[in-house]
Amino acid sequence: MRENPPAEQRKGIEMTEEKKKGFFGKLVEGLSKTRNNILGGVEQVIHNFKAIDEDFLEELEEALIVADLGVGTTIRIMEDLRVKIKERKLRDVQDVRGLLQEELVEIMRTDQDPYIFERERSVLLVIGVNGVGKTTTIGKLAHQYKSQGKKVVLAAADTFRAAAIDQLVEWANRASVEIIAQGENADPGAVVYDAVQAAKARKADILICDTAGRLHNKKNLMEELRKVNRIIEREYPDAYKEVLLVLDSTTGQNALQQAKQFKEIADITGIVLTKLDGTAKGGIAIAIQAEHEIPVKFIGVGEGLEDLQKFDPVSFVEALFEK
Structure with a gap:
């Protein structure tokens, strides 16, 4: 005879279900x-x-x-x-x-488990052009991982814009996580080097690096990302490396073009699609996987901290077909 779970456990399960339902409702609405x-x-x-x-x-x-x-x-x-x-x-x-x-x-649907990095000691490189919601995505991920009891360190390696550094510092404070940052125009490689040392010393579960996304200067960006990769491979060889590209879904086919261009210069392992609420161009989630075979791993359907969620193809398509 199966025993019922204790009241506290049932409450936890119900809250998780409630959260899932709440997000599905937002997804239906947003799509x-x-x-x-x-x-x-x-x-x-x-x-x-x-x-x-x-x-x-x-x-x-x-x-x-x-x-x-x-x-x-x-x-x-x-x-x-x-x-x-x-x-x-x-x-x-x-x-x-x-x-x-x-x-x-x-x-x-992807055959591999898209979230292995969450169970390993890992480094997340987050790339994307300005204005797609890259820094906000990092802030929300930091908040969620910290809430799950993980030790998180942020690296402000998008040193091209002072605003990006300030914004990330603000998010780090909100999420109560440590951040490694230097001044505007500092060497991104040096920032990542310092952040890796900090992550190792603090035994951090996850190091999230904000990196530049200046596609108009592809050669420099490629060099910068190569240098950052070399530092991580040399200084933190045991870490699981994940490269997330953040795209603004409201830009539709333009986002598809960005995915193609970034794929040429970085080994992208996943996509974060922001601003899915209120756009008619959410079909981009399907196009990116069909044409570039890069899995969408997170989607954003609102401003709230919990409105960035893991991407589930079944829920997405169900929400799309919901009448």
Whole structure:
């Protein structure tokens, strides 16, 4: 006979479930414009046809391209849909909705555990252009990891802008975590070196480094990131290294272009998509994984500290199809 968990444990489970429900609700709400953008056209096509034929599939393809999924992603989706329709001998256009849902989850699902770094002693390099919410993302991650009982150290290695350093210092104070910072235009490599020494001395669980994202000066940025990588590999060889690229989802195809450019200069292991609430361009989450095979690991759907959450493809697609 199974025993019921003690009251305190039940309360903890209920609170976690409540939090999950709360975030799902925010996700459903935040994706409303994206839902209308992607599914509005799809629903129209389904409504206009009685049976699945070539005309229907062509109209569906057009609706997906218009919905900001991009040509490459749409072609991949349509190829897979055609195969499945044939295999399952589908005739009814209504079946395509469920098939599309299934396909989007498949595209975004990753075989590997995306959060190994959270269980290891690790270094997180966070990159991205100015204005995407990079420093805020680092602040929220620092707050969440500290709340989980982890020892966190921040490194203000985006020394190109004094405002970035000040902002990160503010976040470090809010989250009550240690920060290693120098002045504006200091050598980012030196900041990271100091931060690594501090992280080792304090036996930190996680070191999060804010790095510059000046894409217009690609050569310098590449050199800077290489230097930072060399310092981490030399000084902290046992640390698990994670490279997160922060993208602003409101920029749509532009974010896709940024992912392509950053992928050329850095070994990106994951994407953080910010500002998903209130944009019609949330389909970018699907396009990035389909075209660049970089998993989305975190998404932001609001200003609150808890509004940055781990990305779950099933919940995302469910929220997208929620009526």
